Amino acid sequence: MELVKRIEVLIEKYFAAETSMAEEQELRDYFSQTDLAPHLQEYQPMFVYFSSAQQESYGKTVSLKPGKKRYLAWISVAAMVAVVASVWMSNPFQPNNLGTYNDPEIAFQETQKALEYLSANLNIGIEEMSRLKEFEQTKNKILKNN
The missing domain is CATH 1.10.287 (Helix Hairpins)
Known part of the structure; x- marks a missing residue:
């Protein structure tokens, strides 16, 4: 229950753009789990997408003259x-x-x-x-x- 309260506080801070990188990583780690609090499940697709989008990169080299x-x-x-x-x-x-x-x-x-x-x-x-x-x-x- 304490973890859920902490996640709720972190979500509020996240939407207010006041979280640190470590706190955002904590949110991504929490929402990558399968066992979530029912009222927090609506945020899971957003944080899962952010985790997968963070891994994307452009592989071609860009040559500048x-x-x-x-x-x-x-x-x-x-x-x-x-x-x-x-x-x-x-x-x-x-x-x-x-x-x-x-x-x-x-x-x-x-x-x-x-x-x-x-x-x-x-x-x-x-x-x-x-x-x-x-x-x-x-x-x-x-x-x-x-």
Whole structure:
């Protein structure tokens, strides 16, 4: 009867995450027996499973190639630099065109030009993003195959 009381206390501590490794081993040992108190039998499958799961291991060796990650990181950095440089080179900032217009008609025409310019650059940016998505998909295929 004293053992059952101790096991009940240990179960309470176990569910409160306050047990030590030795106490958990005591619980596993108790529930591996066939003669259990009737009100504690509901916990037996859980502790039997934990005992068997503890013995499981992964037998295959995992080979890690340390230099490969560095190589892929530099490829992604180079791709980003290429994208930024191509967008900047195709449309460099022009500080001479900054100013105000006295004639509203000229201001309207210049605003239309600026919006067309912005639209064209957004379309180029969207195309570049689709290229990045293709690059990402290709990279994922390569990483999965190796």
